[in-house]
Amino acid sequence: MRNLAQSAYDEFFDGKGSCTVELKYSGRFKGFNANVKMVGSRITLCASKRWKDVSPEIQKGLFHELFARLFQSSKRTLNMELYDNFMRSLPRLSPKTLSHPVLERSFDRVNSLMFGGLMERPNLKVGKGVNQLGLYEYSSDTVTISEILLPYPDLMDYVMYHELLHKKHQFKRGARRTTHHSKAFREDEAKFPGARVLEKRLQMLVSRRQAFDNRW
Incomplete structure (x- = not known):
């Protein structure tokens, strides 16, 4: 068979x-x-x-x-x-089995500010990435936020918002590619207060962390 x-x-x-x-x-x-x-x-x-x-x-x-x-x-x-x-x-x-107190507070802030409190809480996990500050996994409904963001609530909230937008907009399958950042996604992303400044600060944080890691 x-x-x-x-x-x-x-x-x-x-x-x-x-x-x-x-x-x-x-x-x-x-x-x-x-x-x-x-x-x-x-x-x-x-x-x-x-x-x-x-x-x-x-x-x-x-x-x-x-x-x-x-x-x-x-x-x-x-x-x-x-x-x-x-x-x-x-x-x-997906069962909700993963959480973290700092990420829970970040989620609650973002949910209240940007989603009117209507977003269902996903699994929340701390990651160790430097180049990848956040990730949303559709298959397990899990948001992972890099540990380097934990001391910076405003940066953490911005990345949390980006990942939650993946949960909101999901993906669009085309003939040759899958789109995860649609026009509607980018328009929503730009609505976060101070988005441009936060993007620059994230880039600076990553650059500093990479330079520090390369010293050792």
Whole structure:
């Protein structure tokens, strides 16, 4: 019996593909992440174990997305639309198990100021990045804020706002690219009080931190 990934491959290429596809579920992925690798004519799809409990048709959409990325294809399928809808629903379904008192206060300030208190609190996590000050993960509804921002509440709030805009606007899938910073996103981002000044201060903070780290 063909595995689900091989079936998805054959459907994506209308039975004209020549590759063998292997599917592995792994516990090392966060949320619903996955990746794809190709060696010769052998493709290996690795997906989070959490995908095992998801509808096969939605899983095929994930695999189609990975094939499109691997082969730089602009093809869109119904399964890919099902996958996109599933991913957009995850913030509402993801359990809220991560938090941090400083980030909670930042979220509350930003939620009150910019979202009228209507934004649902995501998982909140402190990261160690310097080049990446913030991150929003759709698959687990998690905002990660770099620890270097914790002493600077105004900078932290600005980055928190940016990441929460990802939660609000989500993403738009096009034929060849996925847009995470739409025009509406950028317009909302510019509404934050003192946005331009805060951007410059963030750049200065990162530059100073990088210069310090390079000394050691």
